[in-house]
Amino acid sequence: MKLKDKLVRLSIRGKRTIVISDIHGELELFKKLLEQVDFSRDDILIVNGDILDKGRNSLGTMKYIRQLTGAGNVYVIEGNCDRFFDELEEEWLYPYMDYRYTVAHEFLKETGTTLTDYKTQHDFAEAVLDVYSDYQTWFRNLPTAIETEDYLFVHAGIEDDYLETPREVALTMPEFYLSNHHLDKKVVVGHYPAANFAEAGLYSHGIKVNDERRIIALDGGNQVKESGQLNALLIETDGTLTMQAVDALESALVIQDFEVTLQEPHTFTFPDYNIRVMDGDDYFTFAEHVSTGTQFMVKTEWIIEKEGQTYLKDDYTDYFVDVKAGEEVKVVGQYAGYTLIKKESVVGWVPEEVLDTSS
Ligand SMILES: [Mn+2]
Numbered sequence: 311m312k313l314k315d316k317l318v319r320l321s322i323r324g325k326r327t328i329v330i331s332d333i334h335g336e337l338e339l340f341k342k343l344l345e346q347v348d349f350s351r352d353d354i355l356i357v358n359g360d361i362l363d364k365g366r367n368s369l370g371t372m373k374y375i376r377q378l379t380g381a382g383n384v385y386v387i388e389g390n391c392d393r394f395f396d397e398l399e400e401e402w403l404y405p406y407m408d409y410r411y412t413v414a415h416e417f418l419k420e421t422g423t424t425l426t427d428y429k430t431q432h433d434f435a436e437a438v439l440d441v442y443s444d445y446q447t448w449f450r451n452l453p454t455a456i457e458t459e460d461y462l463f464v465h466a467g468i469e470d471d472y473l474e475t476p477r478e479v480a481l482t483m484p485e486f487y488l489s490n491h492h493l494d495k496k497v498v499v500g501h502y503p504a505a506n507f508a509e510a511g512l513y514s515h516g517i518k519v520n521d522e523r524r525i526i527a528l529d530g531g532n533q534v535k536e537s538g539q540l541n542a543l544l545i546e547t548d549g550t551l552t553m554q555a556v557d558a559l560e561s562a563l564v565i566q567d568f569e570v571t572l573q574e575p576h577t578f579t580f581p582d583y584n585i586r587v588m589d590g591d592d593y594f595t596f597a598e599h600v601s602t603g604t605q606f607m608v609k610t611e612w613i614i615e616k617e618g619q620t621y622l623k624d625d626y627t628d629y630f631v632d633v634k635a636g637e638e639v640k641v642v643g644q645y646a647g648y649t650l651i652k653k654e655s656v657v658g659w660v661p662e663e664v665l666d667t668s669s
Contacts, residue, residue, distance in 0.1 A: 313464070313480050318452040320385065322354050323459055327545040331358035331465070334391065334533040335413075336558075337374055339540045347542050356456060358500045359389025359465030359481070364533040368394075368413045369420065376448055378381025380445055382547035388452040389465040390481040390502065395446035398435035414438075454480050460549070466501040487518060487527040490516025497526045498543065503531035503579075505538070505625065506659075509576035514626035515539045516655030517553045530555055530655075536624060537642040537650070537657045555655060560641040562651070564633045566664040575629035575658070576606045583622040587613060593614045593647050609659070611645050629658035635667060641667060 328347055333340045349355060361375055362368040384432040394413045397403060404425065407414055411513050417438050418424055428434035439446060452479050455464040462472065467486025469475040472493050486499050487507050503525040504518045515538055518527040529536030539557035546552065569657040576599070585608065594607045597620075606628045614623045633639060639660075642650040644667065648659045 311454075311477040312473065313454050313475040313477065316388075316452075316477065317473070318385070318453040318456045320354075320456050320458050321546065322461075323518065324547055325354045326352070326547050327354040327356060327458075329356045329463065329543040329545070330540065331528045331548060332360040332530070332532055332534075333357065333365070333371055333375075333388070333540065334360055334363055335368035335416075335541065336532060337365075337367045337370050337371040339532065339558060340371060340374075343540050343542050344552065346556060347554050348546060351381055353383060355384045356385070357386045358413050358463050358498065358528060359387050360391045360392050360500060361386070361389070362413050363391040363411075363599065364410060366411065367416070369416050371480055372445060372449075376445070385456055386452050387456055387463055387465055388449065388454060388481065392449050392452070393481075395439065395442060395449060397449045399431055399440055417441075417581050433528050455457070457495070460495055462495050462497045464497065464499060467499055468493070468497060470495075486510055487520065487523075487525050489525075490523055491525070493524070496526055496555065498526045498528060500527075500529040502527065503529050503534055503538065504541075505531050505535055505577075506579045508577035508579065508627075511577055512629060513537075513577040513579075513625065513629075514655050515541070515652070515657070515658040516555070517543055519551065526551075530557075530588055532557070537552060537640075537652050539652075539655065557640065557652075559642060562641045562649075562665045562667045563635040564635055564639060564660075564664055567634050568630075568660050568664045569632045570630040573630060575627060576604055577625070577627045577629070578602075578604075578622055579625045583626075585620050586611070587620045609645055609648065609650075627657055627659075629656070631656065631658035631660055633660055633664060639665070641665070 327393045361372050373414050405593045464480050465481035466481055505515050515530045528541055530541035532540040539555040542554045544552045582601050588596040590610055595610045598605050610621050612626055640652040649662050
């Protein structure tokens with residue numbers, strides 16, 4: 311199957327268009343985002359893949375979104391995580407369930423059963439499809455891409471001859487944001503967290519737009535990154551782009567100004583976590599990122615050891631965020647002496663005393 315076999319052409323001229331990807335079962339966040347952007351029947355909404363998996367309510371999310379499509383202004387594109395109902399008998403499913411909360415877990419919860427209640431995986435698959443074969447059909451019939459006057463929306467990416475892109479590639483290609491394409495339109499993708507493409511050393515979950523390569527990376531790392539968010543790209547009726555986001559992090563009030571005048575931030579993202587540790591204390595440790603040779607200060611609690619090697623425990627940024635008293639920021643985590651925060655989609659550190667985290 312090729313992209314051209316499951317391509318929908320659509321006119322969005324004169325309509326405000328809202329694009330959201332990688333909802334991953336977070337129905338409440340999705341609803342909050344729709345409310346925040348003031349979504350109405352006058353808009354077009356494009357859900358750019360990965361409704362299912364990872365989050366807490368994939369079944370509820372798919373039901374809600376399918377219902378939305380009934381109004382005629384909502385379009386859904388398939389993502390690699392949306393093939394659950396076709397993967398029920400795959401060998402990897404049960405092992406995968408050991409480290410991710412999946413649609414299968416939700417089904418067990420919904421039916422009050424456990425995997426041991428099914429003699430074989432085939433029996434389990436049949437039980438799921440007894441209830442959800444209708445959704446299996448719905449997911450199968452979703453387009454791989456939607457092409458409009460100025461945009462191509464696809465979950466992961468395209469090859470040189472976009473129409474000939476194999477469906478599998480369109481759904482799973484990694485890091486498309488860093489590649490080039492020959493289409494004379496902007497290609498909007500999700501699938502791969504935009505934060506992985508650090509620009510100027512910043513760890514940002516905001517939507518990344520590259521005008522030169524005509525690529526927009528939407529995925530805010532919702533359910534994949536600890537500080538992730540659900541992003542919405544808004545194509546206004548005059549064609550301008552704006553963006554909005556929601557997340558599940560707690561807010562905190564800034565009670566003291568904090569500013570770092572000179573810094574050169576670094577960001578290291580999955581899976582490139584190997585570091586060499588030099589000197590440090592309980593707060594920060596001087597380290598070298600092995601694959602890039604970058605020397606930086608790492609928050610000491612971030613260092614983990616495995617088989618005699620040292621690694622970052624997760625994505626890491628050494629950026630210090632400027633904040634002003636009265637501002638509201640999101641709290642990602644509290645560590646010795648310093649708090650990791652997110653301000654306007656960018657993650658970084660502030661000394662703990664600049665925040666009021668009591669409320
Ligand atoms: Mn995906």
